[in-house]
Amino acid sequence: MLENFMMGLELAFRLDTFAMMAVGLVLGMVVGALPGFTTVMAMAVLLPLSFFLEPLVGIPFLIGVYKGGIYGGSIPAILVSMPGTGASVATTFDGPALTRKKQPRKALEMALFSSVFGDLSSDVITILCIGPIALIAMKIGPPELAAVLFLSLIVITITGGGVFVKGLLMMTLGLFISLIGQDPIGALSRFTFDFFAIKSGIPLLPMLIGLFALPEILLAIEKKASSVMNEKLDTKAGGRLTWPEFRRCIRTMCRSTAIGTTIGMIPGVGQVVAAFMGYAAAKNASSHPETFGKGELEGVAAAEAANNAVNGPTLVPLLTLGIPGDNVTAILLGAFVAQGLRPGPQLFSEQGSLVYAILIAMVMANVLFLFIGYFLVPLFAKVVTIRKGILLPLTVVFAFAGSYVFRSDPMDLIILVVFGVFGYLAKKLRFDVTPLVMGFILGPILEYSFGQTVTMSQENIVGYIVTERPITLVILILTPVITYFLWRKSARLRSAYGVSEG
Amino acid sequence: MKLSKLLRVALGATVALGLTAGAAQAEYPEKPITLVLPLGAGGSHDLNSRVFTSIIPQYLENAMIVKLMPGASGQTGTAAVAKAKPDGYTLLFTHNFFDQLQQHVTKLPYTPDDFETVVRLNYAVPSIVVLASSPYKTLKDMLDFGKANPNTLKFGHSGNWGAVMVPGALLLSEAGVQATLIPHKGGGPTMKALLSGDVDFTMAFPSVIGAQGDKLRVLASLGTERTYKDVPTLKELGYTPSVGLMNRVVLAPKGMPADRMKKLRDAFTAMQKDKTYGSMMKKLGENTELMQGPEYEGERMEQSKNYEKLVKAITSK
Numbered sequence: 062m063l064e065n066f067m068m069g070l071e072l073a074f075r076l077d078t079f080a081m082m083a084v085g086l087v088l089g090m091v092v093g094a095l096p097g098f099t100t101v102m103a104m105a106v107l108l109p110l111s112f113f114l115e116p117l118v119g120i121p122f123l124i125g126v127y128k129g130g131i132y133g134g135s136i137p138a139i140l141v142s143m144p145g146t147g148a149s150v151a152t153t154f155d156g157p158a159l160t161r162k163k164q165p166r167k168a169l170e171m172a173l174f175s176s177v178f179g180d181l182s183s184d185v186i187t188i189l190c191i192g193p194i195a196l197i198a199m200k201i202g203p204p205e206l207a208a209v210l211f212l213s214l215i216v217i218t219i220t221g222g223g224v225f226v227k228g229l230l231m232m233t234l235g236l237f238i239s240l241i242g243q244d245p246i247g248a249l250s251r252f253t254f255d256f257f258a259i260k261s262g263i264p265l266l267p268m269l270i271g272l273f274a275l276p277e278i279l280l281a282i283e284k285k286a287s288s289v290m291n292e293k294l295d296t297k298a299g300g301r302l303t304w305p306e307f308r309r310c311i312r313t314m315c316r317s318t319a320i321g322t323t324i325g326m327i328p329g330v331g332q333v334v335a336a337f338m339g340y341a342a343a344k345n346a347s348s349h350p351e352t353f354g355k356g357e358l359e360g361v362a363a364a365e366a367a368n369n370a371v372n373g374p375t376l377v378p379l380l381t382l383g384i385p386g387d388n389v390t391a392i393l394l395g396a397f398v399a400q401g402l403r404p405g406p407q408l409f410s411e412q413g414s415l416v417y418a419i420l421i422a423m424v425m426a427n428v429l430f431l432f433i434g435y436f437l438v439p440l441f442a443k444v445v446t447i448r449k450g451i452l453l454p455l456t457v458v459f460a461f462a463g464s465y466v467f468r469s470d471p472m473d474l475i476i477l478v479v480f481g482v483f484g485y486l487a488k489k490l491r492f493d494v495t496p497l498v499m500g501f502i503l504g505p506i507l508e509y510s511f512g513q514t515v516t517m518s519q520e521n522i523v524g525y526i527v528t529e530r531p532i533t534l535v536i537l538i539l540t541p542v543i544t545y546f547l548w549r550k551s552a553r554l555r556s557a558y559g560v561s562e563g
Numbered sequence: 564m565k566l567s568k569l570l571r572v573a574l575g576a577t578v579a580l581g582l583t584a585g586a587a588q589a590e591y592p593e594k595p596i597t598l599v600l601p602l603g604a605g606g607s608h609d610l611n612s613r614v615f616t617s618i619i620p621q622y623l624e625n626a627m628i629v630k631l632m633p634g635a636s637g638q639t640g641t642a643a644v645a646k647a648k649p650d651g652y653t654l655l656f657t658h659n660f661f662d663q664l665q666q667h668v669t670k671l672p673y674t675p676d677d678f679e680t681v682v683r684l685n686y687a688v689p690s691i692v693v694l695a696s697s698p699y700k701t702l703k704d705m706l707d708f709g710k711a712n713p714n715t716l717k718f719g720h721s722g723n724w725g726a727v728m729v730p731g732a733l734l735l736s737e738a739g740v741q742a743t744l745i746p747h748k749g750g751g752p753t754m755k756a757l758l759s760g761d762v763d764f765t766m767a768f769p770s771v772i773g774a775q776g777d778k779l780r781v782l783a784s785l786g787t788e789r790t791y792k793d794v795p796t797l798k799e800l801g802y803t804p805s806v807g808l809m810n811r812v813v814l815a816p817k818g819m820p821a822d823r824m825k826k827l828r829d830a831f832t833a834m835q836k837d838k839t840y841g842s843m844m845k846k847l848g849e850n851t852e853l854m855q856g857p858e859y860e861g862e863r864m865e866q867s868k869n870y871e872k873l874v875k876a877i878t879s880k
Contacts, residue, residue: 105604109617199759261634383774384751388604395610405774
């Protein structure tokens with residue numbers, strides 16, 4: 062292994078590798094920052110380009126696009142509360158509040174540093190523990206996935222801000238909305254009333270933009286026109302991140318990295334859950350949880366470190382088994398295969414040095430990422446120095462355009478508006494829409510894996526889990542215990558600080 | 564040479580991103596052609612389309628842009644093309660199961676007759692695989708065990724009425740075996756389920772099987788010719804062989820002007836001789852068995868009849 066690692070190190074240090082990685086990072090950030098364009102879309106479009114490059118140039122190039130894209134999504138989330146993907150929803154809790162406090166640059170820098178921190182640490186952990194991670198990924202099947210998702214839903218509802226019952230209500234609503242369309246196993250239509258436009262279900266992206274970005278715009282309009290139209294932030298776009306502020310967040314970033322890396326090992330859960338879990342854990346561990354959601358730098362750090370920390374381990378099933386865990390790794394698989402390399406156990410034993418070279422390139426990509434991001438952040442931060450009277454309509458344009466380009470379906474615009482109005486009303490009535498989004502995103506995966514579990518158990522689910530699925534059993538036993546502790550803690554917080562707004 | 568290729572692809576990608584429009588030309592195609600995929604990113608259709616859309620512009624003198632429209636088991640993207648004008652600027656890249664089988668299992672907002680075939684790009688042949696450590700050495704071993712122990716064998720497939728489930732269910736019903744069918748979201752998760760022992764057998768395409776080295780045992784291949792030298796085909800073993808092939812086809816909304824159809828078919832035909840195309844498809848582990856539209860139309864009719872019978876056979880048990 063060490064020999065392969067050293068050879069990989071030699072292979073990875075090439076000027077053209079670095080140059081293309083940098084190009085990939087910039088492209089990824091730009092595409093990620095544009096609402097409606099996803100990292101997967103960018104990678105799919107750029108994939109043919111990698112066919113004509115050497116493996117050690119083409120694949121790092123795509124990895125650059127991937128990493129840049131995941132970070133890029135946090136830029137509109139922080140500046141205009143518009144999450145480009147599910148992964149950056151948790152960033153909208155504190156990011157936009159910081160922008161309102163005239164600290165957008167600070168928030169963007171925090172997001173950058175914590176993203177790089179989470180990504181880098183998880184990549185290093187991945188390289189060191191690639192064997193054990195591969196083993197864990199194999200052990201996690203549908204029953205384990207279902208149990209983890211069930212636990213996640215409970216944790217998110219309990220740790221969310223606001224009244225518990227309201228959170229539960231929103232979660233249920235989210236789960237219900239996720240039922241609309243074809244059921245994932247039998248492909249029967251549910252709640253579609255034979256209306257073709259919603260047969261494939263409610264699309265996530267227009268819903269996210271509707272729930273998070275439109276209410277912000279409506280609230281801004283609600284304020285007195287004069288104060289909005291002429292409001293202008295100072296051209297420096299707020300202060301820079303200071304060392305003490307960064308140091309204060311290191312613990313949070315470490316915690317989020319651990320959470321993100323662990324979640325990354327479970328195929329099929331992904332960045333969205335990681336970001337929420339990282340955020341919830343940070344809030345729970347904080348001595349001042351009441352500041353979360355009102356412009357807390359730690360909140361941005363928690364979410365961003367966690368969602369980037371997922372990146373490393375998700376590559377393990379691809380590299381060791383040749384099985385992509387999500388769309389991004391499926392595209393990377395295509396890039397490998399087009400180079401005549403077939404990821405899987407064979408590649409690992411025959412060309413171990415190449416695999417390590419790619420892993421090392423990933424680590425280097427993070428360093429590059431830090432520098433590029435550092436110089437680009439001031440440019441992005443300038444966006445908020447645009448006069449509100451211009452920025453707001455521009456945000457509306459981006460919200461609509463972003464929802465449309467995703468699938469080019471006019472129906473998505475109706476969904477955007479419906480959820481926009483819903484989000485606005487929810488804000489007015491002090492409902493937090495986060496549990497709704499989580500229920501919506503996790504519902505179908507939970508349903509699918511539960512359905513698979515039932516089929517696999519051949520109608521004896523209890524016996525099957527007890528005798529053949531020890532990991533599931535442990536998770537299920539731990540669920541009420543964790544729930545109890547979290548419940549007690551949040552009850553104590555509620556009585557100490559009163560019910561928080563939102 | 565290499566650089567010029569790179570530039571060409573870069574140009575194609577730029578066009579695909581919608582940043583530049585093709586130069587105005589008098590005859591078709593005077594603007595980029597949209598190729599709709601009713602499937603998600605990263606699957607085999609996506610990969611195949613990325614290869615040929617980066618090469619075919621040389622023969623069409625304009626770009627071909629991939630548009631992914633997944634959802635509702637392919638119905639979202641297919642419906643969009645069914646509604647499009649038959650002007651040759653909107654095409655569909657799909658497979659025979661979406662195209663001909665779905666009509667027999669669900670109500671569709673279009674019919675297969677709304678489309679005509681431009682070309683069949685290529686096809687893929689799946690094989691039945693078990694773990695190398697599995698007690699079943701031959702297909703007969705496994706099916707005999709399944710017959711003796713109903714509902715014990717676990718068959719992992721990549722989704723209902725998909726490329727793995729259909730031939731598998733047909734084989735099981737022909738052999739009179741009651742098995743448990745466990746759906747997965749695509750071929751990747753299915754293979755993982757096989758490797759971790761969650762299911763007993765599945766079907767996979769050669770590119771996937773090759774990557775697993777000696778971890779798998781191939782029991783039989785579909786199709787009429789052997790995929791592996793020492794592995795029998797289903798036909799040799801006495802089962803219906805042809806339903807399992809996955810044909811990747813380019814369809815157009817019906818009623819397209821004949822000269823435009825000819826131009827498209829000519830471009831696809833000319834592309835077959837392109838060295839880059841051949842080598843890239845080979846690297847993907849795909850064949851380049853192009854079939855002209857009129858010839859494939861005959862197969863489509865045949866498929867529809869077979870699938871109708873098949874669905875009846877599977878659902879009636």
